[in-house]
Amino acid sequence: MKTLIRNAALGLAMVLATGLAHAKDVQLLNVSYDPTREFYAEVNQKFAAQWKQQTGETLNIRASHGGSGKQARAVIDGLEADVVTLALAADIDAIATNGKLLPANWQTRLPHNSAPYTSTIVFLVRKGNPKQIRDWADLVKPGVGVITPNPKTSGGARWNYLAAWAWASQEYRDGDKVVDYLTRLFKNVPVLDTGARGATTTFVERGIGDVLLAWENEALLTLSDADTRDKFEIVVPSLSIKAEPPVAWVDKNVDRHGTRKVAEAYLRYLYTPEGQRLAAKHGYRPAEPDKVPAAELSRFPNVKQVTIDSAFGGWKKAQAEHFADGGFFDKIYRPR
Template identity: 45%
Template sequence: MNVKSTAGVFTLIAAISSSTVMAQTSSLLNASFDVARETFAAVNPKFVEHWQQQTGQSIKIDQSFAGSSRQAQDIIQGKKVDVVTFNQVTDIEALVERGIVAEDWAQRLPHNSSPYYSTITFLVREGNPKNIKDWDDLVRDDVSLVFSNPKTSGNARYSYLGAWLFAHQKFNGDEAKIREFVGQLLANVENFPTGSRGATVAFAQNGQGDVLLTFEFEERNILASPEFQDQGFEIIVPPSSVLAEFPVAVVDKVADERGSRDVATAFLQFLYTPDTQRLLSDFNYRVRDPAIVQETAATFPDVALINPTEVLGPWRAIQAKHFATDAVLDQLQAQ
């Protein structure tokens, strides 16, 4: 993946920092996805300190965590969120369609407003007893899976899309065979928790399933957790998987109502700064800053990342075909 310079963002941050911008609010609410809890517990205090140093103002950052799609629905229903740090473009697009986020949100920051990204990998039990190596192994009759519900979790939609893209490549785009493959994978799911953290609990604490499908960064964090180190879990990185970009956006309608646009924008820009990019890499995200990418090159295994939009079309088309009511996901789960 080509990584472009983010110098323009740093220039913009400097301009804001040197100005006499006065926030009209003393708080900011960030809605994020389930397994980003530890990430923003570390990032938020750094931004609070940065904002205080640059503007002389105190700011309190409140956090909301849930499945990415659940967060979007809550915002649609009136939840007053200033910024979203989601794991799926379709959840931001749902806000765009209702006039809550501006159409040009993806052009406001580099890399389509995605300061970091990941992919889907497989977490297996000690010794990899089912000999899991690739997506093909996940449709075997003797393998049971755990991942979150694609209806409520962006993480799970990436797991679904990872399987679909693998089958698309394997079967040269033959949709009947692709549907059969993905249908078999869904039939092997033992538990569909609402969000990603629930899936982790089901697999790691409750002993459900042979394989947990979730983000690479989450699996690496599980291995590093003292709570799970004695269980000997192993990460299996398939040769190819889905590119999972994590989009961020100001919730324009709320930011304008609350007078929080300046601080909300600065918060998202802060995610691109070198120190924050390094911090994000510490939580096992793949990041954009070229220097940090070089520093962490040995940390992340090679995997061919497939961008869903390059195979299946724009995100709105993917959402309509696969995840809308009575779309392909519903059809396959009803079989």
């Protein structure tokens, strides 16, 4: 009998110990946009190790990637993201407005309007630049295949579109001519992928098109890959746009999951010297470049850029005018 009692007590102790061990495992879901896969894979690994050292908790960070607009819709529809790291503020605004999952002033909670890194839009062309694509005007020439994703689902595609619009606005100074330019540009687009990574695959792996309108980080990734670096080159246009991908913790979800503290720490980690160096390593321009050695910033060329606020009056106005149903994009693009 004593043996049975002792064994039962031992078993109960093991169950309790196992329960305590599981209690130390924390789950976090980062819902992100298409081209951040490699960046957040390394961020997740390093932050989880730091969190373990600081708290003793084992942190399991899962990531979901896709077109930014599509990802925002998934969160609104019930994908329980603890944090969102999307391509543009309009998509997180949609989560706040339509999903009521975080406050409308979410962008004020972290530095630099909650954008720990920036990017811009460049052209990726095939080695030797056989079509001699130098600037936006070359994209509407007959026979030039332009690869860009769908602005309805992709944040990167919206930055591409707005960069083209900004250039045309300065070049033509006439609204009708700007619309005509964008119409001709999209006539040269043979396929609209749902996200930026899909568009890169179409251009790089499937060999479709002559030029890819790309996030700078996505173009740099292509040139850093041993299998593709000798097949492509980057062209910096005369004018581009400052792309500011923001981040936020999703209040209703973190409170439901009990993950507010770790979710906030995870996003603040992106602003640390290590987080900023990782951003630069993966082709993003650090929001606080003074935290990164100058040698690690030398890969980023000087690019003349407009901002979403200066050229378009902010994302709320740009989203409504250009990408909402019946907006300019719907008038410009006619599916084949």
